[in-house]
Amino acid sequence: MARVVLQHVTKRFGDVVAVNDLSLEVFDREFLVLLGPSGCGKSTALRMIAGLEVPTEGTIRIGDRVVDDVEPKDRNVAMVFQSYALYPHMTVRKNIEFPLKTRKVPVEERERLVLAAAETLGLEPLLERKPAHLSGGQRQRVALARAIVRRPDVFLMDEPLSNLDAKLRVQTRAELVELQRRLEATIVYVTHDQVEAMTMGHRIAIMSDGVLQQVGPPQAVYEKPGNLFVARFIGNPAMNTVTGPVIADGEGLAIAVGASRVPLPSAYAKAITAAGLTGVVVGVRPEHLHLAPDGLLPATVSAVESLGHERHVICRLEDGQMVIVRQPSSDQAPGEGSWVRLATELHHLHLFDVASELRIEPA
Amino acid sequence: MTYSGDSGTLGALADLGEADQVEGEIPRRRGRRFGRRRMREMGFAYLLLIPSLFIFGVFVFYPFFRNFYLGFYKTPPFPGLPTRYVGFDQYRDVLSSQDFIDSLKTTVGFALLTVPAGIALGLGLAVLAHQQLKGIGIYRTIFSSTIATSVAVASVIFGTLFNPVVGLLPWLGINPQPPILENPDLALIGVAIITIWQTLGLTFILMSSGLQSIPEEMDEAARVDGAGPWRRFWRVTLPLLSPTIFFAVVVGSIFAFQTFGQIDILTQGGPLKRTNVLTYFVYTTLRQDNNDGKAAVLAVALFSITFVLTLIQMRVLERRVHYGR
Amino acid sequence: MAGSPRARRMLGKSLRYLLLTVLAIVVIFPLYMTVVNSLLRPSQIAARPPTFFPTNPQWSSYSSAWNAGHMSRYLLNSAIQTLIITVGQLVTAILAAYAFAFLEFPLKRTLFLVFLSTLMVPFEVTIVTNLATINDLGWYNSYQGLAVPFLATGFGAFLLRQAFLQVPRDLQDAASLDGYGHWKFMTRVAVPLARPAVAALGVFAFLGAWNQYLWPLLVTKDEKYRTVQIGLKQLRATSIDQVNVTFAGVIIAALPLVILLLLFQKQLVRGLTAGAVKG
Numbered sequence: 001m002a003r004v005v006l007q008h009v010t011k012r013f014g015d016v017v018a019v020n021d022l023s024l025e026v027f028d029r030e031f032l033v034l035l036g037p038s039g040c041g042k043s044t045a046l047r048m049i050a051g052l053e054v055p056t057e058g059t060i061r062i063g064d065r066v067v068d069d070v071e072p073k074d075r076n077v078a079m080v081f082q083s084y085a086l087y088p089h090m091t092v093r094k095n096i097e098f099p100l101k102t103r104k105v106p107v108e109e110r111e112r113l114v115l116a117a118a119e120t121l122g123l124e125p126l127l128e129r130k131p132a133h134l135s136g137g138q139r140q141r142v143a144l145a146r147a148i149v150r151r152p153d154v155f156l157m158d159e160p161l162s163n164l165d166a167k168l169r170v171q172t173r174a175e176l177v178e179l180q181r182r183l184e185a186t187i188v189y190v191t192h193d194q195v196e197a198m199t200m201g202h203r204i205a206i207m208s209d210g211v212l213q214q215v216g217p218p219q220a221v222y223e224k225p226g227n228l229f230v231a232r233f234i235g236n237p238a239m240n241t242v243t244g245p246v247i248a249d250g251e252g253l254a255i256a257v258g259a260s261r262v263p264l265p266s267a268y269a270k271a272i273t274a275a276g277l278t279g280v281v282v283g284v285r286p287e288h289l290h291l292a293p294d295g296l297l298p299a300t301v302s303a304v305e306s307l308g309h310e311r312h313v314i315c316r317l318e319d320g321q322m323v324i325v326r327q328p329s330s331d332q333a334p335g336e337g338s339w340v341r342l343a344t345e346l347h348h349l350h351l352f353d354v355a356s357e358l359r360i361e362p363a
Numbered sequence: 364m365t366y367s368g369d370s371g372t373l374g375a376l377a378d379l380g381e382a383d384q385v386e387g388e389i390p391r392r393r394g395r396r397f398g399r400r401r402m403r404e405m406g407f408a409y410l411l412l413i414p415s416l417f418i419f420g421v422f423v424f425y426p427f428f429r430n431f432y433l434g435f436y437k438t439p440p441f442p443g444l445p446t447r448y449v450g451f452d453q454y455r456d457v458l459s460s461q462d463f464i465d466s467l468k469t470t471v472g473f474a475l476l477t478v479p480a481g482i483a484l485g486l487g488l489a490v491l492a493h494q495q496l497k498g499i500g501i502y503r504t505i506f507s508s509t510i511a512t513s514v515a516v517a518s519v520i521f522g523t524l525f526n527p528v529v530g531l532l533p534w535l536g537i538n539p540q541p542p543i544l545e546n547p548d549l550a551l552i553g554v555a556i557i558t559i560w561q562t563l564g565l566t567f568i569l570m571s572s573g574l575q576s577i578p579e580e581m582d583e584a585a586r587v588d589g590a591g592p593w594r595r596f597w598r599v600t601l602p603l604l605s606p607t608i609f610f611a612v613v614v615g616s617i618f619a620f621q622t623f624g625q626i627d628i629l630t631q632g633g634p635l636k637r638t639n640v641l642t643y644f645v646y647t648t649l650r651q652d653n654n655d656g657k658a659a660v661l662a663v664a665l666f667s668i669t670f671v672l673t674l675i676q677m678r679v680l681e682r683r684v685h686y687g688r
Numbered sequence: 689m690a691g692s693p694r695a696r697r698m699l700g701k702s703l704r705y706l707l708l709t710v711l712a713i714v715v716i717f718p719l720y721m722t723v724v725n726s727l728l729r730p731s732q733i734a735a736r737p738p739t740f741f742p743t744n745p746q747w748s749s750y751s752s753a754w755n756a757g758h759m760s761r762y763l764l765n766s767a768i769q770t771l772i773i774t775v776g777q778l779v780t781a782i783l784a785a786y787a788f789a790f791l792e793f794p795l796k797r798t799l800f801l802v803f804l805s806t807l808m809v810p811f812e813v814t815i816v817t818n819l820a821t822i823n824d825l826g827w828y829n830s831y832q833g834l835a836v837p838f839l840a841t842g843f844g845a846f847l848l849r850q851a852f853l854q855v856p857r858d859l860q861d862a863a864s865l866d867g868y869g870h871w872k873f874m875t876r877v878a879v880p881l882a883r884p885a886v887a888a889l890g891v892f893a894f895l896g897a898w899n900q901y902l903w904p905l906l907v908t909k910d911e912k913y914r915t916v917q918i919g920l921k922q923l924r925a926t927s928i929d930q931v932n933v934t935f936a937g938v939i940i941a942a943l944p945l946v947i948l949l950l951l952f953q954k955q956l957v958r959g960l961t962a963g964a965v966k967g
Contacts, residue, residue, distance in 0.1 A: 072587045102591075515941070524718060529931050531738055
């Protein structure tokens with residue numbers, strides 16, 4: 001197993017910049033998730049690590065080797081494609097065997113390794129079948145077996161779960177995590193599903209429009225999103241964001257929402273004045289908001305969605321901005337159209353600069 | 364809801380329970396087998412099929428079956444005399460004649476010359492043009508350009524190119540004596556070259572489409588798995604291309620056996636009958652010898668051979684085709 | 689190998705371009721020389737070394753081929769013959785495919801097999817009888833004689849049936865509820881939706897009809913009805929010492945196809961690969 005280092009990697013396709021100055025290190029034996037919406041460059045980055053695309057600028061290292069001009073076959077990486085890319089004309093056994101055959105591994109050892117890989121993934125009864133006669137989940141496991149059979153330095157996975165149905169996805173997620181632990185493998189895993197990212201990765205690297213937004217352990221990224229994009233992307237339902245101008249409010253600062261004021265903690269006030277910011281976006285996760293008669297922010301209830309174990313109350317603020325409140329079902333449900341007041345603890349607030357969208361740290 | 368004029372109240376009542384328009388409706392799953400609607404649909408369907416079936420009947424099936432029958436009648440050497448029923452004798456005589464055997468050999472030889480080489484070339488060009496290079500579109504257009512050429516066009520062009528006086532081959536140093544198209548040993552090869560060139564565009568487009576239908580990820584997976592370009596081609600690309608190649612072989616063989624125009628324009632079956640393929644033989648028997656009976660027998664032979672060949676190809680080759688998804 | 693990896697990549701690329709270019713030249717050479725030679729004088733054509741570029745194009749060969757060579761008449765005949773066949777095939781195929789795709793009737797499967805079986809019957813088996821039939825109808829040496837035997841197509845019915853089968857069930861149901869009878873559905877919904885396949889069939893039929901050789905040879909006897917393919921054979925014989933005129937005739941014969949293909953490349957590809965790639 002080995003680490004992967006990308007240094008200032010950029011990839012241009014004509015005028016389009018798919019990956020923009022990406023610098024990222026994947027530690028040895030780490031499960032790193034590359035997360036982002038479609039078109040953010042994560043797949044391109046993965047393909048560059050595999051060697052299927054050549055970076056326009058920058059360097060990539062696998063282990064301690066610079067691999068910029070090394071062919072995919074010589075990089076000792078294994079890749080699991082979104083569509084699995086199984087060879088339809090070969091049996092499961094031959095599919096798994098293929099990477100060993102190309103490396104001229106002798107027959108007995110080949111058989112041994114293929115069998116071992118098949119056992120690890122529970123594929124023994126399927127070895128003589130062809131991909132057309134396998135279910136989606138089985139095909140995915142064959143793709144995995146083909147990847148692990150030759151003990152590569154790095155595993156690259158491109159949205160491997162997206163073609164599975166929901167239940168299978170949950171099950172396979174756990175299996176993949178277990179597999180990584182057992183093999184002590186370095187895995188770079190691309191997905192657009194933040195639930196996968198949060199549950200599987202040691203660290204998450206979030207990308208948008210080719211630019212790396214933030215890297216860190218899931219919990220850290222959840223609790224301290226570095227910018228508005230990350231804040232809105234992680235968490236389901238997404239973090240509420242309320243935008244407003246900064247105004248003086250007594251001795252401190254507050255943001256104006258309609259006629260109401262959301263006071264800003266003094267620690268932040270200093271940072272804001274120091275940077276001369278005029279507009280601020282306040283972020284609060286839905287689970288940190290509650291309805292209280294003495295709450296600071298008035299709103300009207302626009303809709304109430306009951307999910308069984310919890311309720312989502314969708315509220316409209318005075319200036320029209322929308323906000324979601326998560327409350328346990330045991331709480332009293334508000335009526336639609338009723339007036340409520342929203343409250344939260346100040347330490348649950350995240351503050352971002354309207355202009356740069358970056359997180360504001362307390363001074 | 365509207366009801367067609369002629370169905371009347373009875374018709375409307377009969378179809379109660381089905382909330383659709385009665386006249387010429389699009390088929391619904393339910394409905395009884397021979398109700399008015401069913402009958403109407405049937406009638407309409409047959410009506411639609413009649414034009415095609417009529418043409419097929421008169422110009423395809425009737426001639427096809429009559430041809431076998433015609434073979435039973437020996438055409439007299441002088442016009443005006445009646446034809447004579449000889450049963451299978453004519454079949455036997457014609458099919459065992461040296462002329463026929465030679466022609467058969469020539470036809471098979473021609474097919475062997477054109478089909479494998481044509482497919483290999485088309486495939487090779489398609490693979491080369493499948494890369495992501497700038498301006499590859501121009502090359503692809505050029506490679507498919509021969510599709511605009513007909514057999515007559517190709518024959519006239521090459522006829523002149525091979526000509527010892529005005530042709531360019533002699534200038535390039537290739538100057539066999541006698542000249543290619545008049546050379547008993549080389550004439551068939553010459554015609555084969557012309558045919559391969561003329562069908563190159565078609566084969567190229569066919570192979571290119573086949574290549575494009577192979578998901579790129581298949582090749583990428585093979586690259587990551589460690590396969591070099593040759594191995595990828597033999598183990599991944601080619602097997603996945605086998606349905607297309609199979610199609611090309613079957614259709615190509617059928618067309619090879621139906622070669623006619625080039626022979627008529629360039630060699631007229633010669634020199635020394637070395638390019639007398641079956642189709643041309645049928646033509647000369649019909650037009651020059653005026654021997655309808657013999658021509659019919661030859662045509663039956665041609666059909667049978669093509670049919671059997673296709674069957675064999677389906678049996679033997681299709682087994683090795685991977686209809687993978 | 690010397691040089692940085694980037695340089696090596698450039699070398700590989702250049703070699704590939706070189707190979708492609710050489711092959712392209714080989715493929716296009718005959719056509720190219722035809723165009724060139726059509727614009728030269730006969731003496732220039734026979735000259736050695738040969739001229740590869742006409743510095744003084746002689747367009748007279750084209751007018752020769754057009755007038756004295758009767759290419760204009762031949763073109764007209766081909767156009768009429770091809771148009772009749774193409775339209776005929778399109779109509780019969782649309783009607784037949786509609787029946788097979790949207791209607792239920794007894795013997796449907798058998799009849800479809802009958803249609804497919806016509807693909808197996810090679811042309812030569814039919815010529816003896818068809819000639820007699822055409823003769824008896826008095827259609828020898830006429831447009832009808834040229835076109836009528838080919839007005840139906842098994843391949844076309846197959847292709848369009850495939851396309852019609854792709855029309856979603858929902859659409860049929862909605863149209864039926866909207867009051868569309870079969871004719872309306874056929875002309876306003878099914879055919880427009882199957883336009884790619886219809887276009888492909890059109891191009892394919894055009895190509896096949898235009899390039900026909902054996903049948904026009906048998907069924908026409910003079911320039912009044914001769915088509916451009918037979919006309920070429922004729923021209924070659926009569927212009928034996930004026931190769932440039934022959935070549936001009938070739939270009940005239942090939943040009944309509946070139947234009948057609950440039951315009952309808954995509955449709956042709958689709959038509960050709962139906963059934964081939966999918967198996």
